[in-house]
Amino acid sequence: MPRPPLPIGTWGEISTRPLKTTKNSKPTKHQAHAKFRDHDGKVRAVTATGTTKTAARAALLLKLQNRAKTNHSAELTAAHKVNHLLDLWEKRFEGLVADGTRSPTSLATYRRALRNHVRPAIGELHIGEATTQRLDAALTGIKEHAGAPTARTCRAIISSAMKLAVRYGALTVNPAREVDAIEANPKHPPRALTTEEVVLLQTCLTADEHAVEADLPDLVTFMLATGVRIGEALAVLWNQIDLDNGTVEITHTIARLPGEGLIRKTTKSRTGERVLSLPTWAATSLRARHAVDIRPATPVFPDTIGGFRDPSNTRRSLRTALSTVGSTARHELGQMLHAFRRQKRLSRKQAAQTLGWPQTRLELIETGRLKPNHQLVSILAKTYGIGLDSTSDLFAQLKEAIQQTDSDKVAWIRCHALRKTTATALDQAGQTARQIADQLGQAKVSITQDTYLHRQPANPSAAQALEHAFDDPDLA
Missing domain, CATH: 1.10.260.40 (lambda repressor-like DNA-binding domains)
Structure with a gap:
């Protein structure tokens, strides 16, 4: 009966032999030898040397273990720790970022969640111990300490990692799939500015010397006219604006990455790349900013030295400007x-x-x-x-x-409220949810409807439609 083959990633018996000896036949160097079955199924000889048998065996054993770890990078068992799975998941996500299919800012967000929440909560569990009940308890704890949005991010990471474990045979089902949905009332429900609030906002900004120096009135006008994200607005270059035809091309966004600083990267998805038409009042505002000698490849809304502005600093400037002395x-x-x-x-x-x-x-x-x-x-x-x-x-x-005071009426406004205002204005003008989502650069219409559209008053035409629908005297 033939000898069964070595399992992939394992080795056979280790043997040693002397390589060098003195004149007195005393060994001074030893070689340890073993057969190792690689990930491709082939059996190869692996050797290591040392001054003694023990040293040679120890060197070979370390070499074999490292080789097994490398060859098992795409394999998992239920006995592996969750931290090992998360390492593999993170490495794969890095590859997606390198391929351009995932955003580097998403990677930074996930790494922060992994370091601060996911690994401390479940990292030392074995994969087979990561049951639905344990994952549910861990996510509940994260929600209590860090809030629902952070818990949702952690749930997405865990679910994707466990899906990887199923794909590689460590699990048969994804235990995160049945984890309870993480729900919470939104901290700031969708709210759009009224016409009166828009006028008051611009009045407050144009009256603030520091806000004018920071280009906030023109930036707010541009964001209301387009519905773009703050990072997208700050990434627009002059060569992406066609003042004759009244259009702007949105292709990039500005983000800050840990260890790298500010970067200008492509938008969140292909849907985010779009050409938008500008209202005449927005084109007029941009025309007033445009100088004859301006360089085409410079930002429309630069910082004090002509470079790209930090979105976080710009948000802070807006908050400060709207927190005026009441x-x-x-x-x-x-x-x-x-x-x-x-x-x-x-x-x-x-x-x-x-x-x-x-x-x-x-x-x-x-x-x-x-x-x-x-x-x-x-x-x-x-x-x-x-x-x-x-x-x-x-x-x-x-x-x-x-x-x-009047300033109290605008103190609540943040950059995202401008985006919601644009979406709501388009909705009131009769645009479809798909058209509004395309304007905002969103792939899913449901996100546009649930997050960006201000709820309208009760539909008065509904009563008219139902007036004669049940026109039966017996119902009176």
Whole structure:
């Protein structure tokens, strides 16, 4: 009966023999030898040397183990740890990024989720131990500590990795497939700006010297006119704009990658590559920006030195511009709180750490850029050793500061709200969901409908349509 073949990735018995000897026939060098069955099924001889038999065997054993690991890179068993599976999954995703079929920003997001959440939660489990119940419990914990969006990202990673384990024979079914869906109410439901809010937004931005210096009025106009993402807007070059025909070509986006800095990369998908027509008011705005001697391959909305702008910094600039000093009363209240903090000999950083607040929140309060309330000022007063109700000047100033101002109406606006505003305007104009999705550069119409379209009031024509549908006196 023939001897059964070695399993792939394993080796046979290790033997040793002397290679060099002294004049006294004392061995000074040994060779260890074994047969190894490679991933292609062929059996090959593998050798290693050492000054002693033990050293030669140890060197060969390490060589064989490394060779087995390399040859098993596309094979898994239920005994492998999940971390090994995640390594393989991450390597494959890197290949997709190199091929241009996946975005490098997606890889950065997934690596962050792997490092901070997925590996700590399930990495040390064996693949066979990653049951639906364990995965469900792990994702529930991630949702509680990091929020639903992060948990959804982790669920996508785990499901894709377990799918790989099924494909390579480590599992027979994907245990992540039956994990409960991660649901949560959206933090910011779809909301579009009204016509009044659009006018007020532009008024606030054009009146702010710093916002004008940062090109925010023109940038907001361009985003409302096109519905593009902030990164896409910042990636547009002058040679992609045809002012004669009133069109703009969207092909790239700006992103910041860890260790690489700002990059101009292709859009999220092929659907994102599109040519958009510009309203006349947007073309007029761009024509006013266009200089005769401007270079075609430069950004339309550059930074201070003519390069590409960071989307995160631009978002921050917009937030700051819209968190304007709401009233003289808020400014004076902020100055009063600033003085009390200084009397306590606390720096802004020290006070923020004591309160457990971001330092920027305290800055917004002291500069009058955040609408205060009784509870917020009471906490600050207590921190500074002051009784709010017993300090008449502070209490009176608070009463004035909490009054509504025009700037409060636009303080909620973020870059994505502009995109939703464009989508909603197109919807109200009678555009189909497919047409709106194409304008926004989205492949799935469902995302456009669920995330970007502001819910309309009850349809008045519905009552007319039903008026005579059940026109039966017996129903009265």
